[in-house]
Every structure is written in structure tokens, then in C-alpha cells.
Amino acid sequence: MVNESEFRTHSQRYYEILEKRKTLPVWQQKEEFLRVLSANQTVILVGETGSGKTTQIPQFVLEAFGDNNKGITKKKMIACTQPRRVAAISVSKRVAEEMDVKIGEEVGYTIRFEDCSSSKTVLKYLTDGMLLREAMADPLLERYRVIILDEAHERTLATDVLFGFLKEVLKNRADLKLVVMSATLEAEKFQSYFSGSPLINVPGRLHPVEILYLEKPQKDYLESAIQTVLQIHICEPPGDVLVFLTGEEEIEDACSRIRREIQNLGSQVGPVNVLPLYSTLPPAMQQKIFDPPDEAGGRKIVVSTNIAETSLTIDGIVYVIDPGFVKQKVYNPRVRLESLLVSPISKASANQRAGRAGRTRPGKCFRLYTNKSFDELLQPQTYPEILRSNLSNTVLTLKKLGVDDLVHFDFMDPPAPETLMRALEMLNYLGALDDDGNLTKLGEIMSEFPLDPQMSKMLVVSPEFGCSNEIVSICAMLSVPNCFVRPRGAREAADEAKARFAHIDGDHLTLLNVYHAYKNNDEDSSWCYQNFVNHRLMKAADSIRQQLVRTMARVQLRLCSNDFSSRDYYINIRKAMLAGNFMQVAHLERSGHYLTVKDNQMVQLHPSTGLDHKPTWVIYNEYVLTTSKFIRTITGIRGEWLVDLAAHYYDLDNFPECEARQALQKLYKKQRQ
DNA sequence: TATTCATAG
Numbered sequence: 001m002v003n004e005s006e007f008r009t010h011s012q013r014y015y016e017i018l019e020k021r022k023t024l025p026v027w028q029q030k031e032e033f034l035r036v037l038s039a040n041q042t043v044i045l046v047g048e049t050g051s052g053k054t055t056q057i058p059q060f061v062l063e064a065f066g067d068n069n070k071g072i073t074k075k076k077m078i079a080c081t082q083p084r085r086v087a088a089i090s091v092s093k094r095v096a097e098e099m100d101v102k103i104g105e106e107v108g109y110t111i112r113f114e115d116c117s118s119s120k121t122v123l124k125y126l127t128d129g130m131l132l133r134e135a136m137a138d139p140l141l142e143r144y145r146v147i148i149l150d151e152a153h154e155r156t157l158a159t160d161v162l163f164g165f166l167k168e169v170l171k172n173r174a175d176l177k178l179v180v181m182s183a184t185l186e187a188e189k190f191q192s193y194f195s196g197s198p199l200i201n202v203p204g205r206l207h208p209v210e211i212l213y214l215e216k217p218q219k220d221y222l223e224s225a226i227q228t229v230l231q232i233h234i235c236e237p238p239g240d241v242l243v244f245l246t247g248e249e250e251i252e253d254a255c256s257r258i259r260r261e262i263q264n265l266g267s268q269v270g271p272v273n274v275l276p277l278y279s280t281l282p283p284a285m286q287q288k289i290f291d292p293p294d295e296a297g298g299r300k301i302v303v304s305t306n307i308a309e310t311s312l313t314i315d316g317i318v319y320v321i322d323p324g325f326v327k328q329k330v331y332n333p334r335v336r337l338e339s340l341l342v343s344p345i346s347k348a349s350a351n352q353r354a355g356r357a358g359r360t361r362p363g364k365c366f367r368l369y370t371n372k373s374f375d376e377l378l379q380p381q382t383y384p385e386i387l388r389s390n391l392s393n394t395v396l397t398l399k400k401l402g403v404d405d406l407v408h409f410d411f412m413d414p415p416a417p418e419t420l421m422r423a424l425e426m427l428n429y430l431g432a433l434d435d436d437g438n439l440t441k442l443g444e445i446m447s448e449f450p451l452d453p454q455m456s457k458m459l460v461v462s463p464e465f466g467c468s469n470e471i472v473s474i475c476a477m478l479s480v481p482n483c484f485v486r487p488r489g490a491r492e493a494a495d496e497a498k499a500r501f502a503h504i505d506g507d508h509l510t511l512l513n514v515y516h517a518y519k520n521n522d523e524d525s526s527w528c529y530q531n532f533v534n535h536r537l538m539k540a541a542d543s544i545r546q547q548l549v550r551t552m553a554r555v556q557l558r559l560c561s562n563d564f565s566s567r568d569y570y571i572n573i574r575k576a577m578l579a580g581n582f583m584q585v586a587h588l589e590r591s592g593h594y595l596t597v598k599d600n601q602m603v604q605l606h607p608s609t610g611l612d613h614k615p616t617w618v619i620y621n622e623y624v625l626t627t628s629k630f631i632r633t634i635t636g637i638r639g640e641w642l643v644d645l646a647a648h649y650y651d652l653d654n655f656p657e658c659e660a661r662q663a664l665q666k667l668y669k670k671q672r673q
Numbered sequence: 674t675a676t677t678c679a680t681a682g
Contacts, residue, residue: 083680084680085680111682113682127680128681129681156680157681158680278677280677305678307678328678342678385680393682482677547682604674608675628675632676
């Protein structure tokens, strides 16, 4: 048979790139890899940074296992997952260039909001979350011939679910192959999980990084980090510096202190360019880390969160300062509390950070802890996300994927039983699962939405309250980070601007006001700027809203609004929200504190709330621990609605003794009259 | 009475 591609003339550039590709370490193992993959259903490939695995392996797979049929049946594709959208896009573009094809044709990508693939596509990069979505509609993933899970060591929630799910699919599809690719990983753990699948090691290509430890433990990592920056700037040869800190405020503080201290040193030292880096920083500011050195030729000092550990790679970094801490999410299923805790990093994370110093030439990593603490105190790997999260949405996804027995589902790291129980309990109360734990019709519809179950529930019931237009806007606004900007130096003005949007009954309605105002002002970016509203996030909320509206049409949910001048306009919106959030209610005690219902946690209204009074009953979107236990994004509701709309949850036979219970008793009595 | 690590759908 004639291979069509042999008759195509490639551009000169194609051959130039090909020669470069052949020098990548992973090419040394091309034959071995393909031989092993032919003989096995699953292969594990460990490749360090710089091995070329993300761009080359999918092309090798395509060459050997690509579908050459002439279109009688639809071609089966090769999929390669990435934890992040930007990576899926940039890698697929690179590969399209290497293959001399137009992006979206033979090589494409699919992420939320953007499907850049076509009937011609044979190699597709997509986010791990997107593959999971596809699986919900195509449970055997029949459109794929080979699935490559890349960056598996990151252990994202979606990748972990795909592990267990794909193991099942492989049993039912002898023709499907799986390649698991990872950087440093617990090779044995992966191998034993995938029942002894063969493992191939690919060397990376990094410059050596000298690791320096402290002699004695330091007391104040921030102080120590700043001093180390100054030392490097004074004593070390040119080369940019990357400092890992834990959060926005800490980073901004550190940046001003570093600038000040270096200014104090005067002309005895060279100029510096100190740059903060964190996810909520506007993209234009983030881009500055990639700017070439300015005319003064100052040393670049980037002070970053963990975003620079995996998501953003800055070339030219020669010195890394690693204080050894990270801010991480932790979930306590007992009281359903999410918190952000500053905790020690893992050894894997420390090594990843160090590697950031050796991308362009040999570098140095200053670890602000002792060699002994590294050896003895740091755990080998970061706790996977699945062990640190509320799993109600994940459980709904698994049920939709057809996993009936969650307790025996083959998780690589099984979550705490209580976390699963909490998730099942919530889904049962929401009506997404019946008492036997089976997906209901309602649950089926809820699972179609890219939202947490409480939100999909309120969206699904909203037409019954005549306000689905408003609820879908609120869901969209809740799906993006806080849209209110509060710049240093203009805090009062920002707070005043925000107060103008405030709705007396609560923050959800304030978000609705902002959304409406944004639309009424033609989505204008200067309007946003003047009103201290983040335009980028408003655009994001708007595209999420469009996506939700498309899904609503698909599952035949009506879009409707009540008469705005009606007294009940906001009441119906609040009731619809309660129908999804009746498990997130707090009651104002006589002491003046709020207590969460059933869990009896004493909480404060988050300072960001626009409420100027304390309603007796409130629903909240999140319960978080930062400097104190807070409930965030709060709207007042009426107690009567609890007994009317959520009697199955507010069942007094099953309710701890407390002030809320007494209040509910009165409400039930009144209801019967 | 005092405020958000990262990421995905």
C-alpha cells in the first residue's frame, strides 16, 4: 500500500525542525518505546524536563498506530491530555508546526470554550478535565485508539479519576492503548497500580544545579528569603533570581522590601527589576517576567507563588530561592471546611523548584532549610488533590461515568471514606442520587453542567421559580474568582465603587447587579476600570454563562425572568438559590455569632460581604478558614423557606439541639396553622 | 471586624 504522506512535499522548515527533533533525548528510545507499546496495552514513560516527551511521543504513537482508513468508518484518534489549557494549546501548535500541518486539521486541541479540531484531526491535545467530560458522553472513549496521560505526576483530580476509569475501559476495549507519562514519579507505585506495566526511562536535559542548604534552621522564612536575595545580588555573577513565596500579599510586601533594601545599598550594586508573579495578577503584569532585560540591564528578581513551579517557565533563571513552603488547599469532610494552609513542600516539589535554575545554564538553588530537614521532614510527594478536596462533584461525575460501587473503585490513592460519604450524602439530599446511591433523572441533568452540584441544582430548579435567566448569571459569576478589584493605594475608592453595586439582601444579588450593569454598559472595559471591576473576569463569566445557556437548551431547561418591578422578583431568586444551598445555611445566635446549621461551626461573615446587617438566616457559597472561620458570598433568606423548600433536610427528628432547632420548631408550628 | 495557592469543566 502506498503511504499518502510520502507523496507530500514538506517545506524546508519541516526538515530543519526534524533534524532538531532528532537530537531530543526521547529519540534515542523511539524504537524501544514503539516496540514495548506494540506488545503491551499500557506503558509508563518517565521523562525528565527537557526530554521532549510531550511533543515527540504523541507523534511517534501517531506514526505507528495512526488510523489510515480511508473514511469508511470515522478515524480513531490519538489523545494526549494536559493539566492546563495553555499547555494544551501551545504544545499542539508546536506539534502542528513540526508536522507541517495547519492547527485544527491533522493536529488539534480541545479545551473548555474552544474546540480546535476537525474531522481531519488524528492527534488531539486536550485538558484532562475535557477528556473526562468527553467520557461522560462516550463511556468507552471509542473515538480514540491511544490515550496518552501526560504530566501524570501532578496528580490532578481529573487525572486521578481518569486513572481508575481508564483501567476499566481498557478491560472492555482490547484495541485501546494507554501511555502514562510523568516526570519524577513513584515509579513503583505507578507500575503496581497499572499491574506491572513496562516502564521506560528517558533522560532529561537540564544544566546542573548546585543545591545549597542552611547550616541551621531559620526562624523567619520571609526575612531569610529577602536577605538571600540581597546576598545573591551583592555577591553572585549576573543571572536572574526566582523566589518562591506563598501568596499575593506576602509577595507584594516582599517586592517592596527588596526594592527598598536594594535602593539603600545605592550605587555599590547594580540595578534590579523586581517582579511579583501570581495567578490573579493581570496577564500584562505577568508577561513582564518574559520581557528582555531593560536598557539599564538590571538583574531580574521574580517573586512568585507556586505558579512558577509548573505552570510558567521563565528562561534565564540562574538562582532559585526555596523557603520550602506552599499555600495549599486542605479539606475537612467532618465539618465540610476548606482551608488554605501554609505547609512544607514535598521533596518532589523541592526538586522541581531547583530545576527551574538550570534551564539555560548551570545554576544554584538556595534552600532555606537544612539538609537534615530535607532528608527527614519533607514527605516524598505532594498529597494528591483528590485527598485534599470536597468530592461531591467528582462523585457525581463518577456516577455519570457508570461507577456504581465507589467504595471499591480503584483509586490510586483512595480518599477518606468520610469524604466519599459526605459527597454521597449531599448528592442524596440534593436529589441527584436515590437512597440506593443510583443516579436519578435529576442527577443525570445536573451532571451535564460544569458546576458544583449545589449550583447545578439551583440552576435546574430555577425555571420553577421563573428566574433561570438570573440564576444562570449568578452561577456564571460564582464560577470566576472575585471580580472586584482592590488595588493598593485605591482601596477606599474601590470599596465605594463596590458599595454602589451592593444589594441589601446579599452578595449573590450584588453579583447579579454587577453582571447586569456590565451588560447595560455594553461590556465596556473602561466602564469596568472606572468601577473597579475586573474586565477579564467579566468576559470569562459571560462566556461561562453562554456555555451554561447552551447546556440548558440541550437539556430543555426554559430561560425565563419574572417581572422586574414585581415585589417577588428577588424573593424568587433567593428561593431558587436556597433550593441548591439548603445545606449551606447559618443561623444568627442570640450571642451575635453565626452558627452553621447541623455542623454547628461558629463562623464570621467574610469581610468582603456587602451585607450591612445580620439576617437571622443566611445561605453561603463557601465556608473557609483563613485568619478565622469565615462564610463567604452570603445572602439572607427567610426561615419559613427552609421548612417549605427543604423539609427533608430540616427534619427535626434528625437535628442537633441548638438555637436553630428551636427556631425551626416555631416555624414548623406556624406552618401547620 | 478585617480579605484568595494552583487548576479544570
